[in-house]
Amino acid sequence: MAPRNTPALNAPFFTPKQSPPAGSALSTNPPTLFTPLKIRDVEFQNRIWVAPMCTYSASKGHLTDFHLVHLSAFAYRGASLTIIEATSVLPNGRISPEDSGLWSDSQIAPIRRIADFLHSQNQKLGIQLAHAGRKASMVAPWLVERGTAQTATADVGGWLGDVMGASAISWGEGYPMPREMSARDVRDVVEGFRDSARRAVEAGVDVIEIHAAHGYLLCSFLSPISNRRTDTYGGSFENRIRILVEVIEAIRAVIPSGMPLLVRISATEWMEQHASESWDFESTIKLAKLLPGLGVDLLDVSSGGNNEAQAIQLHNGFQVGIAGRIRSALFEAGIKDLLVGAVGLITEAEAAKEIVQNGKPGSKDPTVEIEDEHGATAKADIVLVARQFLREPEWVLRVAHRLGVEVKWPQQYHRGQFLKDSKI
Incomplete structure (x- = not known):
């Protein structure tokens, strides 16, 4: 009897079953980068995730066929989690008029379509829920000169009269002046995150990430530079993190107990040279120690974006050391149930491998010499990669080849697999 294609279960169309999923290691004793993580x-078949990337291509907050093609290209080529770009929980929380949103039930179906396709390929979909705060109502970045910004006025779909922030402090040149949020505004935001999370579950996503980085709304509350409030959401550390804590609690209450919850944070705003008090590494450690008790599973460690005067020097893997310091500090405090993700200009196979490699020998960096119960000295548990996937959608497969790891390819692409001795 001739062999027969096995169809994927529960797919509304024929597609061959991908088992194990693309990106799964077939080699024995693969590096940690290609070992599963639950x-x-x-369960994720490897430790490479696609970070959220804004594309400014939604239609009134609704994802389109572009997003289906864009996100699927990474997922079925082996990324173990693909995260939908910053998705606003309220209409006035979009970065631009063309940003993704999940404030309406009508926005569920386009996400569900993407989730259904990824699941038919045995892959996982995440979503990053966000509110842009004082960085809202801007035009798409390709419409202005690189390094500059311009507000979106009403004639191009902007909402300058409804931009809000922790305090009435503009982010910088080219950005709007926000109004200071009222207590009702704060409640609306918390409820917006909660309701968007509920819709995300209905849409079939596997993972939710809360965006509290890069100067957007939740991030601006954390920093004493951008938060000058005198109520219970300003002043002390406990007050400044209050809205984030309320958002985490609201989301955890409406999502399944088995669904992972992530938080992305700017671990430092790189303002130590310009301000006597700012959100810094020590602030992040203090917050990180609270997150497991709130039901957060992974801290996605980014940095900067909250002030135009930030003193930051970009280079490949520039945030990896920060992630390692946070992971070590958590281990030293006996906290081993909060995973850490590293992100930021991760472009090379060997670098990605070393970031998550357990039992890494010979390291001279004292910040990564704290061993966990598995003898791990990794700087992070996951690598999140963005722009490199735009250059190479098949980056997971290329990384595996460069590291000499045999991995599963999509069934339909089996003839394109790299030969053992080929050079790319």
């Missing part, structure tokens, strides 16, 4: 009820 978070709550969700």
Whole structure:
């Protein structure tokens, strides 16, 4: 009897079953980068995730066929989690008029279509829920000169009269002046995150990430530079993190207990040279120690974006050391149930391998010499990669080849697999 294609289960169309999923290691004893990781009820076949990337291409907050093609290209080529770009929980929380949103039930179906396709390929979909705060109502970045910004006025779909922030402090040149949020505004935001999370579950996503980085709304509350409030959401550390804590609690209450919850944070705003008090590494450690008790599973460690005067020097892997310091500080405090993700200009195979490699020998960096119960000295548990996937959608497969790891390819692409001795 001739062999027969096995169809994927529960797919509304024929597609061959991908088992194991593309990106799974077939070699024995692969590096940690290509070993599975289970978070709550969700298992990831490797440690490479696609970070959220804004594309300014949504239609009134609704994802389109572009997003289906864009996100699927990474997922079925082996990324173990693909995260939808910053998705606003309220209409006035979009960065631009063309940003993704999930404030309306009508926005569920386009996400569900993407989730259904990824699941038919045995892959996982995440979503980053966000509110842009004082960085809202801007035109798409390709419409202005690189390094500059311009507000979106009403004639191009902007909402300058409804931009809000922790305090009435503009982010910088080219950005709007926000109004200071009222207590009702704060409640609306928390409820917006909660309701968007509920919709995300209905849409079939596997993972939710809260965006509290890069100067957007939740990030601006954390920093004493951008938060000058005198109520219970300003002043002390406990007050400044209050809205983030309320958002985490609201989301955790409406998502399944088995669904992973992530938080992205700017671990430092790189303002130590310009301000006597700012959000810094020590602030992040203090917050990180609270997150497991709130139901957060992974801290996605980014940095900067909250002030135009930031003193930051970009280079490949420039945030990896920060992630390693946070992971070590958590281990030193006996906290081993909060995973850490590293992100930021991760472009090379060997670098990605070393970031998550357990039992890394010979390291001279004292910040990564704290061993966990598995003898791990990794700087992070996951690598999140963005722009490199735009250059190479098949980056997972290329990384595996460069590291000499045999991995599963999509069934339909089996003839394109790299030969053992080929050079790319």
